[in-house]
Amino acid sequence: MAQATAHTSAHAQGQQHPIKLYLVVWAWLFILSACSYLVDYFQLEGALRYSLIVLFMLLKAGLIMAVFMHMAWERLSLVYAILVPISALLVFVAIMVFEADNTLLSRVEFFSPGS
Amino acid sequence: MAEQTFSRIEAVPSETSGLRSIAADFSSDRSAFKNVSWGKAMMWIFLLSDTFVFSSFLIAYMTARMSTTVPWPNPSEVFALTIGGVSLPLLLIAIMTFVLISSSGTMAMAVNFAYRRNRRTTAVLMLVTALLGATFVGMQAFEWTKLIHEGVRPWANPWGAAQFGSTFFMITGFHGTHVTIGVIFLLVTARKVWRGDFDHERKGFFTSRKGRYEAVEIMGLYWHFVDLVWVFIFAFFYLW
Numbered sequence: 001m002a003q004a005t006a007h008t009s010a011h012a013q014g015q016q017h018p019i020k021l022y023l024v025v026w027a028w029l030f031i032l033s034a035c036s037y038l039v040d041y042f043q044l045e046g047a048l049r050y051s052l053i054v055l056f057m058l059l060k061a062g063l064i065m066a067v068f069m070h071m072a073w074e075r076l077s078l079v080y081a082i083l084v085p086i087s088a089l090l091v092f093v094a095i096m097v098f099e100a101d102n103t104l105l106s107r108v109e110f111f112s113p114g115s
Numbered sequence: 116m117a118e119q120t121f122s123r124i125e126a127v128p129s130e131t132s133g134l135r136s137i138a139a140d141f142s143s144d145r146s147a148f149k150n151v152s153w154g155k156a157m158m159w160i161f162l163l164s165d166t167f168v169f170s171s172f173l174i175a176y177m178t179a180r181m182s183t184t185v186p187w188p189n190p191s192e193v194f195a196l197t198i199g200g201v202s203l204p205l206l207l208i209a210i211m212t213f214v215l216i217s218s219s220g221t222m223a224m225a226v227n228f229a230y231r232r233n234r235r236t237t238a239v240l241m242l243v244t245a246l247l248g249a250t251f252v253g254m255q256a257f258e259w260t261k262l263i264h265e266g267v268r269p270w271a272n273p274w275g276a277a278q279f280g281s282t283f284f285m286i287t288g289f290h291g292t293h294v295t296i297g298v299i300f301l302l303v304t305a306r307k308v309w310r311g312d313f314d315h316e317r318k319g320f321f322t323s324r325k326g327r328y329e330a331v332e333i334m335g336l337y338w339h340f341v342d343l344v345w346v347f348i349f350a351f352f353y354l355w
Binding site: 015016017019022023025026029030033036037039040041043050053054056057060061064065067068069070074075076077078080081082085086089092093096097099100101103104107108111 | 132133134136137140141147148149150151156159160162163166167170174177178181182183184191204205209212213216217219220222223224226227230231332335336339340342343346347349350353354355
């Protein structure tokens with residue numbers, strides 16, 4: 001009974017989840033990091049390399065944000081207030097991809113490389 | 116009577132999930148983030164702004180790397196370590212990654228024990244986190260020393276595009292600074308936990324707020340963010 005009361009009061013106070021959850025996520029982060037290291041170790045090339053790097057990166061980032069930072073249990077308005085502005089970065093990346101391509105093109109076209 | 120009506124509206128948010136709850140929260144003419152203390156909301160908003168800072172660095176790096184006509188140095192070879200005559204690619208960086216992930220794990224456990232009001236375990240776990248963080252910074256200092264000895268400068272390096280040095284020092288330097296600040300922040304908070312500030316609701320030195328165990332979770336948000344940024348640096352700078 002005392003334990004149940006203690007649990008309820010702790011829950012009312014903040015995030016409370018079983019320790020096992022954190023250990024499982026921790027193990028997964030280790031596995032995913034090892035996988036991304038192996039991508040480099042085996043010298044994978046091309047689209048396979050880049051897609052695996054991005055996949056492992058997104059999985060790790062998702063686990064850290066959802067479980068370690070408790071975003072999975074936050075109210076939706078906080079989650080959206082943080083995640084929606086980040087989409088602006090994708091637009092920024094797209095703009096700079098065009099910009100970089102344009103710069104590279106003019107460098108190749110008008111300046112001899114290495115001079 | 117009026118007071119009663121007011122507290123009833125405060126206690127029951129009209130929606131609990133879905134897009135309607137977001138609309139309801141933001142249009143409530145009260146605090147938008149229900150169930151979230153301002154300290155935690157402010158830390159999240161700070162982290163959002165920090166996300167933009169690091170993203171700007173990474174996007175600048177992407178632009179430099181995409182637009183240069185000089186070949187980019189191969190990070191797999193640049194960061195290789197030779198141990199016992201065998202060259203292992205990226206070994207130090209991999210160890211740094213595991214150290215930082217472990218520190219994130221111990222931090223998450225510290226937050227958990229803090230809400231169980233287990234003072235000693237929380238403080239010990241936070242000290243372990245700080246120790247792992249300091250180890251990370253130490254290994255980064257070793258890596259910087261090694262590269263500087265090999266002739267990497269912000270304006271030149273022996274292997275290719277000059278922007279390699281500038282982006283490397285900028286991005287890892289800024290991240291290392293964040294880890295260092297995090298270690299200091301951890302030690303300060305761990306001391307408060309150890310002293311029992313959050314059990315006795317001792318008032319803060321600057322803020323005069325009552326100490327609460329939520330401070331550990333807010334500290335944890337910052338620390339996990341530092342780990343999160345490293346995930347992206349590891350993927351885009353070291354592996355790409």
